[in-house]
């Protein structure tokens with residue numbers, strides 16, 4: 001079967017899980033969360049847990065932004081290696097950022113359990129392998145930096161990767177114990193449904209158009225003309241944030257993903273692994289909970305949607321060939337392929353912070369290859385700020401850093 005779809009696999013797999021009304025009347029709340037992707041759903045979960053009267057709006061159907069396109073590898077490993085990040089921002093902040101992402105994976109597991117999730121959260125090890133011989137020295141440095149910071153890591157040789165996982169054409173790599181995967185689209189729907197039972201109000205097809213800040217609150221007007229009076233606004237608007245903020249803080253790219261047929265043979269050796277490599281752009285892969293291989297990569301440094309979509313067939317073929325090169329004994333039977341926008345920052349870190357041009361508001365923007373773990377870190381940061389407390393990572397994730 002060679003069924004291709006311009007729609008991400010998760011949308012087809014899950015269908016329309018829930019629908020919410022659009023906002024037609026004026027309302028009031030303590031916290032307005034703008035954006036109903038995985039970030040907005042997690043932030044709303046935290047706000048409800050902290051006892052705030054919370055409203056979430058999305059201009060699309062909830063989950064129809066990047067969260068429907070994601071490959072959802074949950075990694076503590078940031079796109080910039082720890083030893084390089086330490087050189088950029090200092091060891092203390094770099095290690096704290098890595099540790100926060102590691103804790104985020106445990107927290108997400110606890111959330112999945114709390115809400116009785118069926119989104120396929122699975123613990124996995126993470127393999128970061130050297131694509132070229134010349135990358136080995138850097139990876140060994142990275143291994144040392146991570147071990148010194150207390151992460152459970154080991155070096156796996158080229159021949160161990162070949163014998164253990166059937167993975168060829170590598171030069172060895174770092175195997176980390178910490179990692180996981182989940183169906184983020186399903187999880188965000190579950191989070192919204194769970195919190196709706198606890199008082200969360202959700203409106204989709206409700207675009208925020210204008211915000212007027214007043215003493216003590218903000219008057220937010222949505223596309224229908226209805227107004228939301230909110231004490232605080234939390235923007236979880238993903239990559240579209242770049243059009244709201246004057247300065248350039250994220251590079252928007254185009255990225256590609258393919259998923260195979262259900263294929264136990266192809267999945268078996270790597271079903272408990274997240275895999276990525278040192279190539280630029282890097283390739284990343286994992287198995288889904290229904291036994292398919294999922295691969296992403298082929299990033300291009302533009303985000304023009306027409307240009308991006310026109311490359312899909314070629315990119316899908318290339319990703320498929322990459323898999324067969326790495327696993328020469330296996331064939332990749334592509335079932336779905338799609339493309340989406342992706343954002344990278346200068347240091348691989350997210351922007352989770354207030355911004356000087358937006359009063360009584362916060363941004364939670366989990367960019368990079370582990371955007372989802374960053375969003376979980378954002379839950380804790382926001383919770384601190386709403387209580388008037390300082391968070392240890394706020395400088396590292398601030399605008400203008």
Ligand SMILES: Cc1cc2nc3c(=O)[nH]c(=O)nc-3n(C[C@H](O)[C@H](O)[C@H](O)COP(=O)(O)OP(=O)(O)OC[C@H]3O[C@@H](n4cnc5c(N)ncnc54)[C@H](O)[C@@H]3O)c2cc1C
Pocket residue numbers: 034035036037038039040057058059060061062063064065066067068069070071072073074075206207208209236237238239240255256257296339340341342364365366367368369370371372373375
């Ligand atoms: C192919 C691909 C692979 C990826 N792989 C991984 C991975 O393996 N691991 C990982 O951690 N991350 C990965 N990412 C990144 C990850 O998907 C994102 O970090 C994450 O989905 C961002 O979620 P979000 O909720 O912040 O943004 P989105 O899901 O885009 O949600 C933002 C929402 O805000 C809404 N919105 C915007 N403006 C307004 C407005 N004015 N009014 C109302 N609503 C508004 C949008 O409609 C949208 O639904 C990948 C991304 C892609 C595209």
